[in-house]
Amino acid sequence: MTTLAREDARRSRSARRSRIAVPYLMLAPGIVLFVLFMAAPILYTLVLSFQKTKVSGLGLGSGSRSTVFAGFENYVAALDPDFVASVLRVLLYGLILVPTMLLLALLFALLLDSKRSRATSFSRVAIFLPYAVPAVISSLLWGFLYLPAVSPIYWVLERLGIDAPEILSNQLVIFAIANIALWGGVGFNMIVMYTSLRAVPSDIYEAARIDGATEFQIAMRIKIPIITPALIMTALFSMVATLQVFAEPTTLRPLTNSLSTSWTPLMKVYRDAFTRDDIGSAAASSIVIALATILISFVFLRVVQRRAFGQED
Amino acid sequence: MAIDTTPRTVATPAPVTRIPPLAPRTRSIERPSVVATAVLIVGAVYCLFPILWVVMASTKSGGELFSTFTLAPSTHFLDNLTQLSAYRDGLFWRWMLNTALYAGVGGVLSTYVSALSGYVIAKFTFPGKKTVFSILLMGVLVPGVILAIPQYLLFAQFNLTNTYWAVLLPQIISPYGIYLARIYAAASVPNDIIEAARTEGAREMYVFHRIALPMMGPGLVTIFLFQFVAIWNNFMLPYIMLGSDSLFPLTVGLNGLLNQGASTPALYTLVITGALLSVIPLVLIFLVLQRYWRVDLAAGAVKA
Numbered sequence: 001m002t003t004l005a006r007e008d009a010r011r012s013r014s015a016r017r018s019r020i021a022v023p024y025l026m027l028a029p030g031i032v033l034f035v036l037f038m039a040a041p042i043l044y045t046l047v048l049s050f051q052k053t054k055v056s057g058l059g060l061g062s063g064s065r066s067t068v069f070a071g072f073e074n075y076v077a078a079l080d081p082d083f084v085a086s087v088l089r090v091l092l093y094g095l096i097l098v099p100t101m102l103l104l105a106l107l108f109a110l111l112l113d114s115k116r117s118r119a120t121s122f123s124r125v126a127i128f129l130p131y132a133v134p135a136v137i138s139s140l141l142w143g144f145l146y147l148p149a150v151s152p153i154y155w156v157l158e159r160l161g162i163d164a165p166e167i168l169s170n171q172l173v174i175f176a177i178a179n180i181a182l183w184g185g186v187g188f189n190m191i192v193m194y195t196s197l198r199a200v201p202s203d204i205y206e207a208a209r210i211d212g213a214t215e216f217q218i219a220m221r222i223k224i225p226i227i228t229p230a231l232i233m234t235a236l237f238s239m240v241a242t243l244q245v246f247a248e249p250t251t252l253r254p255l256t257n258s259l260s261t262s263w264t265p266l267m268k269v270y271r272d273a274f275t276r277d278d279i280g281s282a283a284a285s286s287i288v289i290a291l292a293t294i295l296i297s298f299v300f301l302r303v304v305q306r307r308a309f310g311q312e313d
Numbered sequence: 314m315a316i317d318t319t320p321r322t323v324a325t326p327a328p329v330t331r332i333p334p335l336a337p338r339t340r341s342i343e344r345p346s347v348v349a350t351a352v353l354i355v356g357a358v359y360c361l362f363p364i365l366w367v368v369m370a371s372t373k374s375g376g377e378l379f380s381t382f383t384l385a386p387s388t389h390f391l392d393n394l395t396q397l398s399a400y401r402d403g404l405f406w407r408w409m410l411n412t413a414l415y416a417g418v419g420g421v422l423s424t425y426v427s428a429l430s431g432y433v434i435a436k437f438t439f440p441g442k443k444t445v446f447s448i449l450l451m452g453v454l455v456p457g458v459i460l461a462i463p464q465y466l467l468f469a470q471f472n473l474t475n476t477y478w479a480v481l482l483p484q485i486i487s488p489y490g491i492y493l494a495r496i497y498a499a500a501s502v503p504n505d506i507i508e509a510a511r512t513e514g515a516r517e518m519y520v521f522h523r524i525a526l527p528m529m530g531p532g533l534v535t536i537f538l539f540q541f542v543a544i545w546n547n548f549m550l551p552y553i554m555l556g557s558d559s560l561f562p563l564t565v566g567l568n569g570l571l572n573q574g575a576s577t578p579a580l581y582t583l584v585i586t587g588a589l590l591s592v593i594p595l596v597l598i599f600l601v602l603q604r605y606w607r608v609d610l611a612a613g614a615v616k617a
């Protein structure tokens with residue numbers, strides 16, 4: 001082997017090494033942050049969910065508390081009636097909120113896209129505006145609007161002689177919170193759908209019109225099928241967000257007695273971890289919620305994929 | 314007839330010569346629909362109503378809030394503003410600055426990390442690329458809120474709770490941002506330009522900073538806005554992480570103020586004025602940046 005050939009081989013070896021090293025070095029910030037702030041917390045929670053603190057003697061002084069393996073004890077404890085009730089409540093909340101929000105968003109998007117609508121730029125900006133309002137602030141605003149003493153809605157109803165029920169009462173508070181989420185979410189979903197509608201070349205519609213299709217038929221037969229990916233994405237994100245509901249009920253709590261500290265699953269996790277100092281149970285509940293979120297996402301994607309693209313396979 | 318067509322010809326002068334054969338049909342389709350417009354207006358009113366209410370309510374004194382018709386304006390806005398600014402030596406403005414810091418610095422760093430990672434995944438071939446990307450994708454499905462308590466427990470191990478870091482650091486990593494950046498890098502940075510720069514001996518980071526990053530511009534604004542809004546609106550993470558109110562962002566601060574207000578209604582006017590002020594910066598940012606905002610990127614996110 002000549003020196004030149006050896007030199008060449010060395011160079012190509014180091015080139016191969018740098019072909020691997022360079023991308024990983026550039027990915028390093030992302031990978032490190034992912035490991036530290038996503039992977040590690042999840043693993044740590046997993047560990048905690050199988051542990052419990054054992055107190056020996058009077059529980060005083062260091063060494064009297066020790067951590068022992070708890071098996072599935074925390075999971076059994078976490079799935080208490082409070083948790084089950086909060087899950088059922090959130091499912092009902094999702095059933096009220098998600099279809100309403102998506103149908104309204106779709107309706108607004110189609111109307112914005114229709115050539116027969118007027119005042120579209122005003123409506124688009126106005127309906128989208130609540131996206132810029134944090135959930136805490138919107139809960140605060142609606143919270144005041146729900147209070148009979150300050151609400152113009154109650155004021156008007158009273159003048160009309162209508163005895164309106166209290167929206168913050170036990171039975172109706174779920175609608176009150178769904179309305180806050182609807183207000184904050186409908187505009188964003190509308191914009192996502194509207195943008196995908198705009199991406200469709202308009203000669204498709206023109207052809208349908210020449211064939212005599214009405215605007216309604218064009219919407220149902222062409223527009224909605226064509227933006228299916230956007231509909232799937234908005235549905236998925238809305239469902240995931242629904243399971244996480246926390247800020248709205250937490251903010252409304254000072255204004256009403258109808259919201260318990262375990263009204264939603266995440267509120268219960270918060271209560272267990274910080275009010276009751278029961279980390280094991282809070283960790284187990286977190287794992288259950290995370291698994292449920294991922295499971296629901298997967299099942300949903302599977303189902304819609306089969307429904308929407310089933311003919312191909 | 315002439316009045317009806319004039320604005321259209323002004324807006325699109327060129328196609329006029331080609332349009333006539335289609336014109337009658339198009340015109341009948343484009344006849345304004347009262348129902349369609351009315352539905353949109355109702356939606357707009359529903360969305361503007363709480364904002365209108367808070368604007369009016371912020372002009373009232375504490376007593377007027379409960380005694381006058383709520384949509385009638387009053388004259389106490391400046392008083393309320395002074396009171397809010399005086400509350401605990403300007404704590405409210407501290408919250409505003411904190412929020413700007415969390416969302417601004419966090420948004421920029423997050424966008425940079427997302428752009429870099431997305432660019433590498435889109436433009437390099439290396440062993441393990443598929444694995445890295447699918448693990449990141451799983452991260453999209455695990456939403457930040459569920460991570461908040463585990464993150465707290467982990468930060469507590471290192472005595473980092475109740476610091477700026479505790480709110481800033483966890484929000485830099487955004488799997489969704491990386492996912493969007495990958496789509497955008499693939500679509501907007503041509504391979505031959507990268508190759509040409511490499512042939513001329515440019516270092517990889519130089520290629521990324523000087524060539525790829527500017528080309529990804531609008532996509533990066535989109536990622537920045539998503540992340541900025543997400544951090545600005547985040548409640549649970551700072552609520553869990555922070556104990557001292559000098560570190561609070563607006564959301565946690567106003568939530569605390571409302572909690573106190575439940576026993577002392579005098580604080581209600583402060584909460585209401587604060588709520589109004591905290592909405593203004595985001596609305597401004599959107600109005601300025603919205604033309605660079607590419608939502609279609611988000612819409613294509615689930616190409617099933």
